Amino acid sequence: MSNRYSCPDPSRPAADAAIRRPAAGLAVFALLVLWLAVPAVSGAAPGDAAKALEPAGETAEEVPGIERDDSPECMRCHWMETMAYRDRDTRKIVDLSIDRDVYRHSVHADLACRDCHARGYKHYPHRTSSADEALHCVGCHAERGDDGAPDLTDISLEFQESVHAIEASRPFDCFSCHNPHTFRPVEDGAPVEAVVATTNRLCLDCHTKLDTPVPKGHEWLPKPREHWASVRCIECHTPVEGRDMYQPSHALLGAPESNRNCVECHTQGSELLSQLYNYRAAEQREQEGFFAQALYNDAYIVGMSRSPLIDRIGLALAALMVLGVIAHGFGRYLAYRKQRASR
Amino acid sequence: MTELYLYPVWLRAWHWLNALIFLVSLVTGISMHFSLGWLIPFEVAVPVHNASGIVLTVSWVAFIIGNWVSGNGKHYLINLRSLPMDLFRQTRYYVYGIFVNAPHPFHVSEEHKLNALQTMSYVGVMYVLMPLLILSGWAFLLSPSLPETVLGIGTIWIVAMTHLVLSWMLLLFLIVHVYIITTGETVMTNMRAMLTGWHRERGPQPERAGDDAG
Known part of the structure; x- marks a missing residue:
């Protein structure tokens, strides 16, 4: 979330x-x-x-x-x-x-x-x-834990390892991204698009150069707008290890460490893919009910079921099959002509 | 001239509906898999593929029930005793005999409308590949209920690869299936049978009688 x-x-x-x-x-x-x-x-x-x-x-x-x-x-x-x-x-x-x-x-x-x-x-x-x-958010939340304020210690530790804490050119703290006078967490079961939009808005409010058709530093990424609308920035910009589906990691990664490998999502059963896919499907089912989810689930990720090897073998076999069928048909045609000529 | 009514209405209706659903699934599946937006837009392909997958499930169940109720299922029983020889003769005909105008080794009858190769491939397709394809498709739809990993491998990946391999195998079957139906007595003999229900063939002992109904 x-x-x-x-x-x-x-x-x-x-x-x-x-x-x-x-x-x-x-x-x-x-x-x-x-x-x-x-x-x-x-x-x-x-x-x-x-x-x-x-x-x-x-x-x-x-x-x-x-x-x-x-x-x-x-x-x-x-x-x-x-x-x-x-x-x-x-x-x-x-x-x-x-x-x-x-x-x-x-x-x-x-x-x-x-x-x-x-x-x-x-x-x-x-x-x-x-x-x-x-x-201080962390201290205040710790003091008011009995009133239901969630413990922020883990988030604080993650933040200290993040590129925001290590490399930011100006002082950076919770308030740099989160406005406590307006902040409200996205509700469980909110539409996937809303979750993605709300989460990414936090990033894009500062990283304004990314809210363009050709986002700076993401020139390599095909269809950036579709990515921005479908997945959270943190999907690629936080470490894969130790992820919690419902509490996003605050250990944000800089460009060099971030995932730039398309196949992390678009193929194979990587941890990243499994989590994202399951999360999206579960969200949707909760929201739309079983049958609507089965029919309209948009959890499918293009190329997710890709295996270059299987595709190559499949294409080769299909091509051979078509060629074989054409050759077989031609052989039958020759046999038919021969039979007619002999009559 | 022999005339046999081999394909009752329900079977023909099922066959062509199933063919339509399968083609829809195939084209939308290919479009999604290879990201071919020009073939079918992604936003259309996903719900259509999901819907056709569900209908294909219903169709498969209808096929099983139909076979059971009507007795059509007997054509899918494999005679293990005669199988090796039947397979050999049938294969030899397709790779050699057919080119030298040899007589067809198998003749359609009320009791046996499928030759050994057909029986084997249809049993393989309808009783093995198709149910596995359907199961893997449902596993996709219900993925959140599955464990995240099986034996240390991502479940989604296993499901995806199963679905992918089965899809490729069924595509290969479709190519052969469409071609083989042209190897009847004439190119159109078998196609006509699946359209009209009647299998018509010349003479009790035709010289080069093909017979297989696809």
């Missing part, structure tokens, strides 16, 4: 960088003030939005995290789509807005803002040092 686990704060790495320098911190503060002023000027008081979200007689457990405790206070500002600032170092826009609807559907929907952002955000304006909160 696709990436199930993740944690808070997508904007943190950039925010960290900003906070390290006082000037950048000041810029954050100035912008926050500015953005607060915008709705006031335009007539839409931020408090209105917060009021609209206040729960009507629900108990604390039922109240979504974003409406609980002092989260409505946070959302007075952070609901705004334009809540952002430009980071001085990277010159990139750092988005600080939270989409309430998306958050409510995310895997972390039960968490109130300050369940994760515990330090220094109680008061407004926030201190510049507050942004240096150093949130």
Whole structure:
């Protein structure tokens, strides 16, 4: 299945960088003030939005995290789509807005803002040092294991061996790929296409040069678009050993180590092929029922049943057979002519 | 002139339907196997092949039941005592006799409509290869329920290779089958029999009577 686990704060790495320098911190503060002023000027008081979200007689457990405790206070500002600032170092826009609807559907929907952002955000304006909160998915999940947060230790170990950890040119962590305010794992039994699309979107959002008709570095790969839509990037870009069908490996491989061997999928019973094939067929059966799966299963992989040797022998025998049949027929024709001539 | 009604309606209907289903399976299978999008687009070939495979299963079961109920199954019983000599005579006819206008060693009758070579190949095809082909096809469809490996080899690979080898063997059979039906008394004698049900042959002792019904 696709990436199930993740944690808070997508904007943190950039925010960290900003906070390290006082000037950048000041810029954050100035912008926050500015953005607060915008709705006031335009007539839409931020408090209105917060009021609209206040729960009507629900108990604390039922109240979504974003409406609980002092989260409505946070959302007075952070609901705004334009809540952002430009980071001085990277010159990139750092988005600080939270989409309430998306958050409510995310895997972390039960968490109130300050369940994760515990330090220094109680008061407004926030201190510049507050942004240096150093949130850690693995630690947080370990602490909240009793609440059902999945253990991320294995994923963390895999990540440390990945090309993202070893060779990335800029700081790379969970948040580089997973936005905890929006993240939601793909459900079991989701259509295969949806699983593939969701998983690959994570990669393609950064690796934009791969989302083209002739993807960079994949020039050797025939029909890249069809591959992107049918198999997950991680099928070839993670080690074959120790795979878990339902928890994708985070030990992503760089180009030199990745599978470039077509026959790993398109022939023989390699581990890669068996897993992919079974996974797809099982997903489909769960989703469509037995007969529909039998009829419409698209788990077939072109050339999967190929064996060059058997094909060569088969073609040779068929060719010989056809030639033999033609020769035999010609012999019969000669015999027939001879018989007619003798009459 | 001898006239024998050898192929009742159900048998002819089954034969031609089965031929159609088999050809559909063959063409879609080849298209998928060799990735021949121009022959049949992949998205079409997959469901059509799956459907024809399922119908082929039904067809095979119908053949078995039909043979059992109608008594047609007797033609597929092998007479072990006379088999070696019959096979020798039949083979000698095809590789030599047929070219020198020798008389056919076998004559069709109500009791025996198939010569020894035919009996052997049809028993091989319908009672061995075809059920194995069908089983391997279903193993593909139900692959998630199979163990991932058997004796350390990927199950899917075993299934795929079995399906592939059987498909090739049945293609070879089809080539020979289509040709051999032309070796009757005339080129069309046997084809006509499978179309009309009647096997017609000149004279009680024809000089070069072919007879085999394909």
